[in-house]
Structure formats: structure tokens, C-alpha cells
Amino acid sequence: MPEFETVIGLEVHVELLTDTKLFCGCSTAFGADPNTQVCPVCLGLPGGTLPLFNKTAAEYTIKAALALNCKVTPTIDFDRKNYFYADLPKGFQISQFFHPMGKDGFVNVNLNGENKKIGIHQLHLEEDTGKLSHIGDIMSSPISSVDFNRAGVPLMEIVTEPDIRSAEEARLYLQKLHSILCYLGISDCKMEEGSMRCDANISIRPMGSTELGKKTELKNMNSFRSVYRGIEYEVERQRTIVLSGDSVIPETRHWDEAKGVTRAMRSKFVSADYRCFPDPNIPPFPASAAWVEKIKDTIPELPDARHSRFVEAYGLPPYDAEVLTTSKEMADFYDGVLACYNEPKLASNWIMSELMGLLNAAGLEITESKITPAALGKLLELIGKGEISGKIAKSVFEEMFNTGEDPALIVEKKGLTQISDADTLHQIVSKVLAENPQSVEDYHGGKKKALGFLVGQIMKETKGQANPQLVNDLLQEKLRD
Amino acid sequence: MKLIGLGEDIKQAAWDARINLSPEEETALERQLQNILRQAEFLKENEIYNAEPTHYPYTQQNTLREDNPSPSLPLDKVLENAPEANEIYFLVPRIVE
Amino acid sequence: MDINKLKNLNAFISLTSAVKTGETEPAGAITYALADNICTTELKTTCASFMLKAYQPPFGSSAAQKLKEKGALLVGKTNMDEFGVGAWGKSSYFGAVKNPWNEKHTAGSGAAAAVAGGAVTLALATDRWGELRQSAAYCGVMGLKPTYGRISRRGLIDCAPSLEQLGIIARNIADLASALETISGNDPQDPTSYKGDVPSYTDQLQERVRTIKVAVPESWADAPYMTKEVKEAFANGLGRLNKTCFQVETVALPHLRQSLITAVIIGAVEAFSNMANFDGVRFGLRAKGNHLQEMYRLTRTEGFSSEIKQFLTFGALISSGNYYNDYFLKAQKMRTIIKKELDQCLQQYDLILAPTTPFKAPLLGDGDNVNNESLLPDSAASYTAAANLAGLPAMTFPLPSPGTDRLPTAALHFTAKAWDETLLLQTARLLENEQE
Missing domain, CATH: 1.10.10.410 (Arc Repressor Mutant, subunit A)
Structure with missing residues (x-):
């Protein structure tokens, strides 16, 4: 049986956490009543479509480009991608076709202890579309309704090189990307709410071949898990086709989460020719070195750097460092604990087993924890000084988790001090x-x-x-x- | 000179522009196009290859807008001109052909 | 003001209530008209199209707002070729505008007819490759297209954003200068609007002008359809320029003749994209269709005139497949060459002078050779399009009409350096003084 290599490229769309849209002052707040966050610009009304470029959106995108090790474009300009669809008010989408904000970057992922670089082909800024709702599903709906609140919300698209070789690598990349973007604070990256969306270009080829096979584009994957499952399924489907002597049809396919299968979508809306050209209404803006440098200074320590610091400065095992740095909030918490009581491994153990255990059980995020880093630090100090035993400490910890009380107070109130006399x-x-x-x-x-x-x-x-x-x-x- | 297939190209372009041209309009446009493309021969001259394209009439740089919300249109104004809408949504005919 | 006299001309699409009820205007007020592709909250904005027959914009044009704040009185919205594309009097949903001097001929636009006919002090209209200046010339009035960015385009329903601008039509230079001063200036709502200061045009009108160096392109008589009478009238006009004020030289501007085709290609592609928002969803006409894409096609087929449909199809074609690189991109490159040529010429000369149009106002209907020509390419724009490509300010100044009906024969077309509207106004002032 011939061996195959899987080749995957991911296109990730991320909504930026700006207060206003990319080219007008309409609010981007989630969950407003339909068509209440629109104006002549984002509705594409005649005579009202002069776009006013959002500074924060520009800065966030440059921030992301730098964090993903991209070259930043010297001049920011926008192009029109022309096509007709009901969720697109102007009949064109303002995007960056010719000069993406960032090019030629990479993301490191940890693949079984080995580092692998996933190339970033480009990163660009564009407008999100409106939202259609249907009666039943799109195929049978006799009429559809349109809400333009989302139209014009800044959307960043990050396109990888075809460097990904498995569903697991895709998931690792996505988690890492998610982690980096959350560290930057430029998107809330919620796949379930659609503020982060992922499409996958998937093909297989005989091992050792350098040519790309016929690819399919997989859409509608709404979680890390469904990205993994969707790709696994699609790769297997393609293998079966190729092994039976047929060839893969290049097409767009939909991941059906409930049934666990991919289905072909008719490519009815896709135009063959977008006729992209520079938008004459948006003069170019130079991204000066000084400005980019200033933006660079606002980038926090990113997961990779933090991971290295945790391993090298704190002597943590790489596994601990990985778990603690996945989310910025967790890593900040950990640093906060150490700032109060510097016992790195003890702190890591307590966070990874006790704190995460209780948080998971309660379905809470670290940011919702009643225990502050300083309080946990104090608790660890009590243990370290021998004032309470490890066993007592666990019950104190539970009390802290539920009430947010100071550990010393709990110990004192309950008379739990260790008898060392x-x-x-x-x-x-x-x-x-x-x-x-x-x-x-x-x-x-x-x-x-x-x-x-x-x-x-x-x-x-x-x-x-x-x-x-x-x-x-x-x-x-x-x-x- | 690329005039063979012009009629087909016009049909495709009209389709892409979401316009139905009558046979008379197609003929009229084809005649105009042949005229224009003939007159546009100068675009094939060598000097043009080395020129940079001008997309903007002059080189004033863009201004960046601060990320401060401004009022949106009231819903009644939003839907006022809509040919088909209910109280909150624009309505479009079935998406699938 | 005599609106009724203008009724026959079909110059207006809508009138403000003040005028309809016969109210007299406040003493000394400036009256103005707006071409009907300039949005106002008080009147519908139709673009002379069936597509927008009942469109009521929820906001108004920034430039018109400035006139209003100055106390000027809006009389109405003027007729034009659909979406202001061309000055032929062929495609308006509301019918052609007749020339006030001879109703058998087109006026080019209702804005020019309203000013020439005395209904308003001035009018604002748009200029894509010369429509405003052409129609002003057809009607024997002055028309100015300022430097790109001088006047905010906010509230202008345009087709070709990189070429198209608002301009002013007026009967005398004082009104024109004062209006320009009022409506110019940076508009934070228009990212292409100029951030520099607005000169005091009315004050500068009074300034003494040194000798103006004028370049006349040696190819000035070469435009397609150039008529003998325009040639003679223009040569005559050149000869009568005051030698102490103007120093005229003939120069070679070899690429000037390419500007028409170049502008038409760029304009059509931009229009194809810019007018894609006319899709029957948020505003305007909607035709019944069994599904979304069919609805789009039927709406646009019913809503647009034959001329606009062909224009947009041309834009879609010339930006597709191989045409994109062979024609559209090349036209953008030719634009650079033309711009450079004009800029270089204007480093040595103050103004470039040519006829405004190669022919006088064409006959309405099929009676005219020229008028049998279609919109593409728009031969009337042979001399005017270059200023749009280069974003330069340009102005048409009427020459006296020898004909018995006084239908204007020809006009002088001046192009100046970017932002130097002042010199255009001063030049017009000199010519105006001589004619008086």
C-alpha cells in the first residue's frame, strides 16, 4: 500500500477587538439588535461610502504581523475585491490583495518535543461581511434576512504556507496562534462565537513527491476539536479515493459536526474573477519605521519567550512551562505567585494540579478565580516555613478558592497552625x-x-x-x- | 490584436456585472469596443512598461481615524429606502438558484 | 428668477418648496442648484436614473451643506445624463436638457442650463472626464473643476472616484470665486480631501497679475470630430488674448491625445465596481427575481439606461482576465506618463490652453453627426480628460458667439498647476474685464 503525505494550509480569520468598524465609527459590540450598528459607509449607501481608516485596527494588525515574525508592509493600502452577494453591501469587499500588512512570517509549534516552524504566507486586513439568516437551511429557504451589523468589522486573515502535515499539527498551530493573538489582546478569538474562523486547504500526495495533489477547501469548523476531526476525516476520505484509483475533485467542502463527515458545497457564489484593484477612495498610508517600532514596544512577552524564561530562569520542566504559558492570564498568574514567594516548581505544581483542577471542576477561567496570585504565594510560604502541613494547605486552598479569603486568616481562624513546638x-x-x-x-x-x-x-x-x-x-x- | 471572441467576452462581462444586454446592445457595445481597442493601441508601446501605475490622482497620504464610536443611523432611516424589509431586517430572495 | 421659463428646458428634476410656492427669495441671497447626484436631505437624489427614482438619502453633501450655512438658497436638483456620465443629453430617465440658447441642441447638463438661463446664481455638478466643463461651454457659462481633493466628495454619488469631483458653474467670476471659497477645505469625512489651507479667492481676484505664460498644445486642432467653426473660433480667441497679460507659446504635449481613452478605461473599471452597490437590497429599485442573483440582474437591467449598462459592461470587460493587464493596468501607467507630461509643462508655463470641446453643443435626437457617436469613447472629452487624470484644476471660459441664435461655438479651456485655482480665477477675471 502506498504511503501518503498530507499537505495542509490554514486560513484563519480573526475579528479584531476594536470599538468601531474598519472604515466607520459604528460600534462593533457583539449581540446588538439587527441593523442598529450601521451607517451610510458600512451600508454602502450611494454617496456615503468614503472609508475612514481605523487607527487601532492598523496598529493591531501590525502588532500581529510582528508577533508572527512577518515583514511589515512599508505602505498600507487597500484593494477592492469585486463580487455580488447578499451579505456584501457595496458589491466589493475592501481587502489587501496586493500589499498584505505582513508577509513571510512563522509560528513555532512543539511537535512531540521537537520545534517545528509553520510558515506564515501573509497576514492582511479586510472587512467582515453581514450576516444572513434563513428559514430552515440555506438550500430550501425561500427568503433570507440580512443584518449588516457585522459588515465592516475589521477582520484579519492569516494564511499559512502549506507546511502542515497532519490534523494534530493543524491543531497545535491553531492553539499556538490563538495563544499569541490572545497574548496580544487584539481579538477574543472565540471560535464558537465566530470571532475566530478557520478554513483548511487539504491535499495528499505520495510520500516523497514534491508536487501538490488536488486540494479541497474545508469550511465550517467551529472549534479546535472540529478542525482536528474535520481534517482527519477529509484526509481519510481523500486516501480512500486515491487508493481506489480515482482522483480528488477540487472543491469546497463543509464539515458537518453532528454527522462527523465533510460534504461538498456547490461553489455557486464564488466568482472566477474578482478584478482586484487599488481602492481609489483610500489613499495609501506609510507605515513609518518609528511608528512600527512604537507598536513593537507594546507587544508583551509572547508564549515562546515566556516558555524559555520559565525553563531557563525558573528551572521548570518544559511540560510545566508549556501548560503555564498557553494562556497569558495563567502565565501572568504564575509570575504573580513567584513574585510573592519564589519556589517555581512548588508554585507550578499547585497551579497545575490544585488550581486548574478546581477551576475546571467549577467551569471557571483563571481570570474568574477568587484566589489571587499573592494569596497563593502566601499559602506556599506558610507551607515552606513549616507553619502548615501540605495536607492542611489543601483544605485551606479549597477555602480560599470558595471565599477568596487570605490563607493566614483561614489558618488562624480555624487554628490550623502546625504544631512544631x-x-x-x-x-x-x-x-x-x-x-x-x-x-x-x-x-x-x-x-x-x-x-x-x-x-x-x-x-x-x-x-x-x-x-x-x-x-x-x-x-x-x-x-x- | 485581440478582437476574436469579443462577443463572448462581452457576454461574460455583462454576466459578471449582473446585467442582461439585449442583442442590439451587445452589437452596439461590440462596435464601440472595437473602436476603443483600436484607439488604445498606444497602450502597447514600450515606454509604458517602465512607468509606475497611478491609482490615486495625487500623493496625499491617508489620515487615520481614532477608534471612537460615532452614532449609527436610526433603524427607521436604515430601512427607509429598502425595497423589501420587515421591521428589523433587509429581505432578499432565495439565495440558492 | 424665472423657473417657468426653464420648464421647457427640462433643467430641473426637483424643486425646493420655497420655489414651488412662488415665495420670493431673501434679498441678495445667492441661489444655487445641485446636480441630482449630489445628496441632500431635503430633496430626493435620483442621479437621473430609474434605479434611484425615489431615493431619499439620510445625509447630505458636505459641500452643499457649506453653501447652505453661508445663507445660499437651494432652488432645486438638476437633470443630467444618467449618473452624470457624459454630456450628450441621451440617457437621463427624465429626458434630455435643452440648451437655453437653442432648444434643438443639448445643454449638456441641467446645471449649466439653469445657470445660463438665469434660474440660479451658480450650480454644483460633477466632472468625471469633463462633463461639467463641456456643458458649461455648450451653454456659454464658466465652469471650474478644482484640484482633486479641494472640495469634499462626501455625499456625491460618483462612478469613478479617482477621476470624479465636484465643480462649480457660474455666470460671473465673482460668484464662482466666492462659492469656491465657501465649499473648499478639508472634510474629515473624505479621506481624499486636501488638508491644506483654502486661499481667500475673492480677495485674490483683485490682485494685479504679472504676465501669464500660456502653453497651447500643438495638437490642439487634432481631436476627433473637431469642427471647422470651433477651430476658427478658438484661433480667433487666441489671437484676441491681450498681449500684455498673456504670453502664448505652442508646445508639444504628445500624450495629451491619449488622455481620452485612458480616462474612459479607468473610469469604466471604477464605475463597474463603484456602482455594484446598486443591487436592489438596501435602496433603490428592486425587480422580482426567483433567486438572489437573478434579482440582481433584473434589477440592474431594468434600473439602468442602455448607456450605463454598456458602460458598466465595458468596465467589467476591460478589468477581466488578460484585459486587466493589457488595458486597465496599462491605462494606469499611461496616466502616470500624462500626469508627468502636464506637470513638466506647468513647471515652465502657468497655464495650458486648448478648446474645451471639439464641437459646439450637439443636436438632440439623431440630427447630428457627432451625436450618432456613442458614449464610448466620449469624444467631447478629448481636451478635458487630461486634467481629471492628473487631478489638476481646469476651467472653461466662454468665447463670444458669432451665431444669430447666440448658441456658443467654442470656449477656452485652461489647466493650471495643482492647487493653483487662484490663477484660473484671475485669468477668467482678466478675460471677463476685456469682454465687458
Whole structure:
């Protein structure tokens, strides 16, 4: 059986988190009543379509281009992509066909511990379209309604080189891209709400071949998981076709999440010729080196850099660093904990197991956590100084998670401080030994297990607050006597 | 000179512009086009190859707008001119042919 | 004002209520008309098209708003060829506009007819490859197309944004200068509008002008359809220019003759795109169609005149497939060459002078040789299109009409350096003084 190589390129559309649209002052707020966030410009009314370029959209896109290691265009200009469709008010979409904002970048993904660069072909800025709703589905709907609120919202498109070789790589790339864009704070990147959309160009070819096979374009994947599943399915479908001696039909296909299959979409709206040309209503704007530099200065430490710092400066295992840096908020939290109490591995353990466990169980985001980084730092300090045991700390932590209270206060209020005072423990140890002569005898008779029983009795007596190390030392000392 | 197939090209262009031309209009346009393309022969001269295209009449740079919301149109004004609409939406005929 | 006299001419599409009820205008008020592709909130804006027959814009033109704020009185919206493309009197949904001097001939536009006929002090209209200047010449009045960006285009329903601008038609230079001063200036709503200061045109009109160096292209008589009477009238006009004011020289401007085709190609492609918003969804006409794409086709087929349909189809064709690189892109390159040629000439000379049109106002109907020609290419624009390609200010000034009906025969067409409208106005002032 011949072996195949999968070749995938992804096109990701991301809505930018600006307050207003790309070329007019209409609000971009999500969830407004239909057609209440429109004006002559974004409605394409006659005589009203002079576009006024949003500065923040420009800066966000340059920020993204820099973060994705792209070359930034020296001059920002826009082109018209001409076609007729009901969600497109002007009969053309303003996009960047000739001079994309960024070119020739890359994203690093961690593939089984190896770093792989996924090339970014280009990144450009364009207008989003309006939204159509149908009665039933689009195929049968006798009439459709149009809401232009979304028309003109700034949309950034990021196109990869055909560098992706599997569904897993596609998912890793998408997660990394998501992570970077969220770090930049330029999009909320919610695939479920459509503020991040992903199309995949998929083809297969015999292993070792350098020619590209016939590709299909896969659409309608609304989560990382469905991107993975959709690609897996489509690759297998293409394999089956090729193995049976047929050839793949180049077409656009729809991922059906419920049925778990891809279906051909008739390419009825696609124009063969968009006749792209520079929009005469939008004079070019020079992206000066000084301006780009200024934008660069606003870029926060990105996932890769943070990962390296966590490994090199904190000595974290790469796995921990990966988990902690996926979201900026999590990484900020971690840095915040260390700023209060610098025990990197202890902090990482607590965040990755205890905090993430409770957050997941409660369905909360890190930003919704009642525990502040400083509070967790304090808790870890209490453990480190031996004031509370690890076991007690867990119950304190739960209390903090539910109430947001200060750990020291909880400890004090509940009297949970560890008993590390030798005199106090001395008395308790003597008492327990006196009450359990049989166990003492057993111990002396060679049953070392009896020691464990005695420790347990002491912990019981102290409600778990005894310092375990001290108890051990004292017991052995007394039993020797 | 690329005049063969001009009639077909006109049909395709009209289709792309979402316009139905009558046979008379197609003939009239073809005649005009032959005239224009003949007169446009100068566009094949060598000097043009080295020129940069001018897309904008002069080189004033664009102004960037601050990202501050301004009022949108009231809904009644939005839908006022719509040939077909309900209280909140524009309506279009079936999408699928 | 005598609106009734102008009724026969078909100059207006709509009139403001003040005029209809016969109210007299405030003493000394400036009255103005707007071509009906300039949006106003008080009157419908039809572009003389069935497509927009009932369109009420929710906002108005920035330039018209400035006139209003100055106290000028809007009389009405004027008729024109559909969407202002051409000055032939062929394609208006509301019929052709007759020339006030001879009703058998076109006026080119209702704006020019209204000014020439005395209905208004001035009119604003658009100029894509010369329509405003041509119609002003046909009607024997002055017409100015300023530098691209001088006047805001906000609220102008244009077809070819890189060529098209608002301009002014008036009977005398003082009114024209004052109107230009009022409506010029930066508009934050128009990214292509000029950010520099607006000169005080009325004050500068009074300034003494040094000798003006004028370049006349040696090919000035070569335009297609150039008539003998225009040739004679223009040569005559040249000869009568005051030698102490004007120093005239003949120059070679070899690419000037390419400007018409170049402008028509660029204009058609831009129009194909710019007018794609006429789709029957948000405004204007909608025809019944069984599905979306059919609705688009039937709407646009019913809504546009035959001329516009052919114009848009031409635009779609010349930007498609191989035509894009062979013609559209090349035309954009030729535009650079023409622009450079004019700019270089204007470094040595103050003005370029040619006839405004190669012929006088064509006969309406099929009676005229010229008028049998179709819109494409628009031979009337042979001398005017270059200024649109280069974004330069240009102005037409009427020459005296020898004919018994006083139908204007020819006009002088001046092109100046970018932003130097002042010199055009001063030149017109000199000529006006001589004629008085």
C-alpha cells in the first residue's frame, strides 16, 4: 500500500477587538439588535461610502504581523475585491490583495518535543461581511434576512504556507496562534462565537513527491476539536479515493459536526474573477519605521519567550512551562505567585494540579478565580516555613478558592497552625505511648509497622497539625529510651 | 490584436456585472469596443512598461481615524429606502438558484 | 428668477418648496442648484436614473451643506445624463436638457442650463472626464473643476472616484470665486480631501497679475470630430488674448491625445465596481427575481439606461482576465506618463490652453453627426480628460458667439498647476474685464 503525505494550509480569520468598524465609527459590540450598528459607509449607501481608516485596527494588525515574525508592509493600502452577494453591501469587499500588512512570517509549534516552524504566507486586513439568516437551511429557504451589523468589522486573515502535515499539527498551530493573538489582546478569538474562523486547504500526495495533489477547501469548523476531526476525516476520505484509483475533485467542502463527515458545497457564489484593484477612495498610508517600532514596544512577552524564561530562569520542566504559558492570564498568574514567594516548581505544581483542577471542576477561567496570585504565594510560604502541613494547605486552598479569603486568616481562624513546638509535642508523644503499651512492645519486638500506628495516633490527637518530621524524630528518640 | 471572441467576452462581462444586454446592445457595445481597442493601441508601446501605475490622482497620504464610536443611523432611516424589509431586517430572495 | 421659463428646458428634476410656492427669495441671497447626484436631505437624489427614482438619502453633501450655512438658497436638483456620465443629453430617465440658447441642441447638463438661463446664481455638478466643463461651454457659462481633493466628495454619488469631483458653474467670476471659497477645505469625512489651507479667492481676484505664460498644445486642432467653426473660433480667441497679460507659446504635449481613452478605461473599471452597490437590497429599485442573483440582474437591467449598462459592461470587460493587464493596468501607467507630461509643462508655463470641446453643443435626437457617436469613447472629452487624470484644476471660459441664435461655438479651456485655482480665477477675471 502506498504511503501518503498530507499537505495542509490554514486560513484563519480573526475579528479584531476594536470599538468601531474598519472604515466607520459604528460600534462593533457583539449581540446588538439587527441593523442598529450601521451607517451610510458600512451600508454602502450611494454617496456615503468614503472609508475612514481605523487607527487601532492598523496598529493591531501590525502588532500581529510582528508577533508572527512577518515583514511589515512599508505602505498600507487597500484593494477592492469585486463580487455580488447578499451579505456584501457595496458589491466589493475592501481587502489587501496586493500589499498584505505582513508577509513571510512563522509560528513555532512543539511537535512531540521537537520545534517545528509553520510558515506564515501573509497576514492582511479586510472587512467582515453581514450576516444572513434563513428559514430552515440555506438550500430550501425561500427568503433570507440580512443584518449588516457585522459588515465592516475589521477582520484579519492569516494564511499559512502549506507546511502542515497532519490534523494534530493543524491543531497545535491553531492553539499556538490563538495563544499569541490572545497574548496580544487584539481579538477574543472565540471560535464558537465566530470571532475566530478557520478554513483548511487539504491535499495528499505520495510520500516523497514534491508536487501538490488536488486540494479541497474545508469550511465550517467551529472549534479546535472540529478542525482536528474535520481534517482527519477529509484526509481519510481523500486516501480512500486515491487508493481506489480515482482522483480528488477540487472543491469546497463543509464539515458537518453532528454527522462527523465533510460534504461538498456547490461553489455557486464564488466568482472566477474578482478584478482586484487599488481602492481609489483610500489613499495609501506609510507605515513609518518609528511608528512600527512604537507598536513593537507594546507587544508583551509572547508564549515562546515566556516558555524559555520559565525553563531557563525558573528551572521548570518544559511540560510545566508549556501548560503555564498557553494562556497569558495563567502565565501572568504564575509570575504573580513567584513574585510573592519564589519556589517555581512548588508554585507550578499547585497551579497545575490544585488550581486548574478546581477551576475546571467549577467551569471557571483563571481570570474568574477568587484566589489571587499573592494569596497563593502566601499559602506556599506558610507551607515552606513549616507553619502548615501540605495536607492542611489543601483544605485551606479549597477555602480560599470558595471565599477568596487570605490563607493566614483561614489558618488562624480555624487554628490550623502546625504544631512544631517540641515541648508541646513531647507531652503528646508521651501520652500516646502511655496509652498504647502494646504497640510499644510490638515495636521493640521488631514490628516496625507499629511505628506508623503510633504516628497516626499522634496526628489524630493533634487533628493533623503536628509537624510530621518532628513527630517522627521524637517518637524514635523516646522509643530508644 | 485581440478582437476574436469579443462577443463572448462581452457576454461574460455583462454576466459578471449582473446585467442582461439585449442583442442590439451587445452589437452596439461590440462596435464601440472595437473602436476603443483600436484607439488604445498606444497602450502597447514600450515606454509604458517602465512607468509606475497611478491609482490615486495625487500623493496625499491617508489620515487615520481614532477608534471612537460615532452614532449609527436610526433603524427607521436604515430601512427607509429598502425595497423589501420587515421591521428589523433587509429581505432578499432565495439565495440558492 | 424665472423657473417657468426653464420648464421647457427640462433643467430641473426637483424643486425646493420655497420655489414651488412662488415665495420670493431673501434679498441678495445667492441661489444655487445641485446636480441630482449630489445628496441632500431635503430633496430626493435620483442621479437621473430609474434605479434611484425615489431615493431619499439620510445625509447630505458636505459641500452643499457649506453653501447652505453661508445663507445660499437651494432652488432645486438638476437633470443630467444618467449618473452624470457624459454630456450628450441621451440617457437621463427624465429626458434630455435643452440648451437655453437653442432648444434643438443639448445643454449638456441641467446645471449649466439653469445657470445660463438665469434660474440660479451658480450650480454644483460633477466632472468625471469633463462633463461639467463641456456643458458649461455648450451653454456659454464658466465652469471650474478644482484640484482633486479641494472640495469634499462626501455625499456625491460618483462612478469613478479617482477621476470624479465636484465643480462649480457660474455666470460671473465673482460668484464662482466666492462659492469656491465657501465649499473648499478639508472634510474629515473624505479621506481624499486636501488638508491644506483654502486661499481667500475673492480677495485674490483683485490682485494685479504679472504676465501669464500660456502653453497651447500643438495638437490642439487634432481631436476627433473637431469642427471647422470651433477651430476658427478658438484661433480667433487666441489671437484676441491681450498681449500684455498673456504670453502664448505652442508646445508639444504628445500624450495629451491619449488622455481620452485612458480616462474612459479607468473610469469604466471604477464605475463597474463603484456602482455594484446598486443591487436592489438596501435602496433603490428592486425587480422580482426567483433567486438572489437573478434579482440582481433584473434589477440592474431594468434600473439602468442602455448607456450605463454598456458602460458598466465595458468596465467589467476591460478589468477581466488578460484585459486587466493589457488595458486597465496599462491605462494606469499611461496616466502616470500624462500626469508627468502636464506637470513638466506647468513647471515652465502657468497655464495650458486648448478648446474645451471639439464641437459646439450637439443636436438632440439623431440630427447630428457627432451625436450618432456613442458614449464610448466620449469624444467631447478629448481636451478635458487630461486634467481629471492628473487631478489638476481646469476651467472653461466662454468665447463670444458669432451665431444669430447666440448658441456658443467654442470656449477656452485652461489647466493650471495643482492647487493653483487662484490663477484660473484671475485669468477668467482678466478675460471677463476685456469682454465687458
